[in-house]
Amino acid sequence: MASIKDVAAEAGVSVATVSRVLNSHPSVSEEARTRVLAAVEALGYRPNAVARSLRTAQTRTLGLVISDVLNPYFTELARFVEEEARALGYSVIIGNADERPELQDHHIRTLIDRRIDGLLVSPADGGSSLMRDVAxxxxxxVFVDRWIPGIDVPVVRADGTGAVKDLVAHLHGLGHRRLAIIAGPAATTTGNERVEAFREDMRGLGLALPDAYIGQGDFQAASGRRATERFLALAEPPEVVFAADNLMALGALDAIRARGLRMPDDIALAAFDDIPWFVHTDPPITAIAQPTADLARAAVRALADLIEGRTPQSVTLPARLVVRRSCGGAVTNQRSDR
Amino acid sequence: MASIKDVAAEAGVSVATVSRVLNSHPSVSEEARTRVLAAVEALGYRPNAVARSLRTAQTRTLGLVISDVLNPYFTELARFVEEEARALGYSVIIGNADERPELQDHHIRTLIDRRIDGLLVSPADGGSSLMRDVAxxxxxxVFVDRWIPGIDVPVVRADGTGAVKDLVAHLHGLGHRRLAIIAGPAATTTGNERVEAFREDMRGLGLALPDAYIGQGDFQAASGRRATERFLALAEPPEVVFAADNLMALGALDAIRARGLRMPDDIALAAFDDIPWFVHTDPPITAIAQPTADLARAAVRALADLIEGRTPQSVTLPARLVVRRSCGGAVTNQRSDR
DNA sequence: CGACGCCGTGGAATCGATTACACGGATGAT
DNA sequence: ATCATCCGTGTAATCGATTCCACGGCGTCG
Incomplete structure (x- = not known):
């Protein structure tokens, strides 16, 4: 592959001049510029980003570490992150942690070794020492979606408390009293937050949330299935199951279907994170939608601000309830924007 | 950030020795080794991958350019690709083309500029001159899933013809005669192949495939919706719609639902690519499943072979039909493996 | 008419690694 | 005892860019 030296030779100038042309430095004669450009064209020259990064100490690359690519919420987030980053002149390298802390550390280490300019993280756990050290x-x-309390970096996230309140009110209004929740890992902020908001709102309505109605999940489908099976095996099973993410909702759906129960008559279901498929399940599923695109944009901008020396802003955007038929009541077929 | 020089100084040896220790070169004394390792530990030193890549002319990185990350099929593919690559000591950088050729070219160029060791591509179109030049x-x-006829590189893909034949036979057996298909872009091999197989099998059963029953889609949900609306507006609408990918099937589902039609009584639906959600739609959707994990593994191995000087193999694996209830008949609730 | 400054340019240092080559000392063979 | 060999180590070149500094030529101003 042609290097800057080859271009310089072809154009009959020094490498310094070629570099100036390529970086549109002002003091280059018109003649030299055209000669260099012609040489670039003739050789099909493309600057070596590796060499450039070594010299300039910047890669114009962002690392994005997410907990699970297979989760449509994160897939969408990743997509918008890349879009915004591209608009700002950055590339993105995605690291998929699969909800495994050690894999998360692996990706963080790899990204740091590559000297990415900045890191966007949605931590899979309470935060390893590695993450602390990096920060x-x-x-x-910048943290996105989930964050880690002790680490002082900007956080971009959705606030679900309002939407959870709306959800609990909605369920209560439909006559449901025994509400259960499948929680995310206690080590994640989103895991705790959603349970706490739920518990709080129930208390506000004079309802109890017994321990048996709190299922411990890990944001994966299988855990949602297990938790739901346990609920259904109780002497007095809940009337509603609220899954703290969409994959656990999928697992819950599996379990409900396996038992041959009808929804919402035998049991109701709601989920955090709205995805296109929730419109088409049987019945369509009530969910809490996050403003994914806005979150992604805000996160990238905060990170770019940090990198480029401006003052970054933490951002919290409200999530909102999207009512469908999975909890009962007659509701027109609504859908979230896509 | 500490460099190899700092480590050398700390350990009281030359940078050459440090480098030898880090690359486990045999001729280093035990004493020097322990001193270097101690220094590495003390400084928290991590080798700069950028500098290393410049010198060794390899990045141990693979580029993966896919047509659409939001398509669960590709998301899953990407996940398995990364997994296998990691096992082989490579990182993966994903480029999402969003089914847009110019975005695809952008990513290919960026990846080449970063001097990735190899490229895994599922082309969004018939192949730009850039792709040709790169090859x-x-x-x-290596091409995965889709490929481009004129370009001589290994291809790893699923063969859907057998499964499509099974599907057509299944539909015929259920009494359906007017079958329509929503095709992918003519520029993609998978787009054409699936239509051709479908047409061929219908001919084999003595059925015609009129042009009005061939919808032109682009592998996106919106196009599936439009094509289905057009089908339903026909004087004699089809009895079955077969979508050539899962997103267009989602769009078809939207259209069917918007018309208030019942499935499978008023209209039947089948899709290429099976995804977890198809089990939970109303009704569950009959689909053709690809061996995604195996495809990903085979593709990465072929690429690694190519990079490391071995002879790579093109691989074709069979897809298989997964019958559910969306086309009629009484079928036990089956699901694809996940 | 001479000095000063600016402009375009090239030479060379630099980023952080790897690695060819040279060198000194120890070891073994003759 | 001598010479070749091998081992551990260091010096320096190198990868492909960017950028500081110096230099020559030319225009401008006093």
Whole structure:
């Protein structure tokens, strides 16, 4: 592959001049510029980003570490992150942690080794020492969706408390009293937050949330299935199951179907995170939708601000309830925007 | 961030020795080794991958350019690709083309500029001149899922013809005679192949496939919706719609629902690509499942073979029909493996 | 008419690694 | 005892860019 030296030779100038042309430095004669450009064209020259990064100490690359690519919520987030980053002149490298802390650390390490300019993280756990070190070590970092309390970096996330309140009110209004929740891992902020908001709102309505109605999940479908099976095996099973993410809702659906129960008559279901498929399940599923695109954009901008020396802003955007038929009542077939 | 020089100074040896220790070169004394390792530990040193890549002319990175991350099929493919690549000591950078040729070219160019060791591509179109140049230019390249006829690189894909034959037979057996298909872009191999197989099998059963029953889609949900609306507006609408990918099936589902039609009584639906949600739609959707994990593994191995100088193999694996209730008949609730 | 400054350009240092080559000392063979 | 060999180590070149500095030529101003 042609290097800058080859271009310089072809154009009959020095490498310094070629570099100036390519970086549109002002003091280059018109003649030199055209000669260089012609040489570039003739050789099909493309600057070596590796060499450039070594010299300039910047890669114009962002790392995005997410907990699970197979989760449509994160897939969508990743897509919008890349879009915004591209608009700002950055590339994105995605690291998929599969909800496994050690895999998360692996990706963080790899990304740091590649000297990415900044890191966008949705932590799969309570935060390894590695993540702490990275944040302290001066690598620009922003948390998105989930965050870690002790680490002082900007956080871009959705606030679900309002939407959870709406949900609980909706369920209560439909006459449901025994509400159960499948929680995310206690180590994640989103895991805790959603349970706490749920418990709080129930208390506000004078309802109890017994421990048996709190299923411990890990944001994966299988755990949603297990938790739901356990609920259904209780002497007094809940009337509603609220899954703290869409994959656990899928698992819950599996379990309900396996038992041959009808929804919403025998049991109701609601989920955090809205996805296109929830419109088409039987019945369509009531869910809490996050403003994914806005979150992604805000997160990338915060990170770019941090990298480029501006002051970044933490952002919290409200999530909203999308009522469908999975909890009962007659509702026109609504859908979330896509 | 500490460099190899700092480590050398700390350990009281030369940078050459440090490098030897880090690359486990045999001729280093035990004493020097322990001193270096201690220094590495003390400084928290991590080798700069950028500098290393510049010198060794390899990045141990694979580029994966897919047509649409939001398509669960490709998301899953990407996940398995990364998994296998990691096992082989490579990182993966994903480029999402969003079914847009110019975005695809953008990502290919970016990846080449970063001097990735090899490229895995599922082309969104018939192949730009850029892609041709890259393949000819000696960058190791492998096509996965879709490919481009004129370009001589290994292809790893699923063969859907057998499954399509099974599907058509299944539909015929249920008494359906007017079958329509929503095709993918003519520029993609998978787009054409699926239509051709479908047409061929219908001919084999003595059925015609009129042009009005061939919808032109682009593998996106909206196009599936439009095509289905057109089918339903016909004087004699089809009894079955077969969508050539899962997103167009989602769009078809939207259209069917919007018309208030019942499935499978008023109209039947089948799709290429099976995804977890198809089990939970109303009714569950009959689909053709690809062996995604195996495809991903085979593709990565072929690319690694190419990169490391071994002879790569093109691989074709069979897809299989998964019958559910969306086309009629009484079928036990089956699901694809996940 | 001479000095000063600016402009376009090239030479060379630099980023952080790897690695060819040279060198000194120890070891083994003759 | 001598010479060849091998081992551990260091010096320096190298990868492909960017950028500081110096230099020559030319225009401008006093």
């Amino acid at each position: 302290l070590g001066g690598t620009p970092m | 000819l230019g000696g960058t190791p390249m």
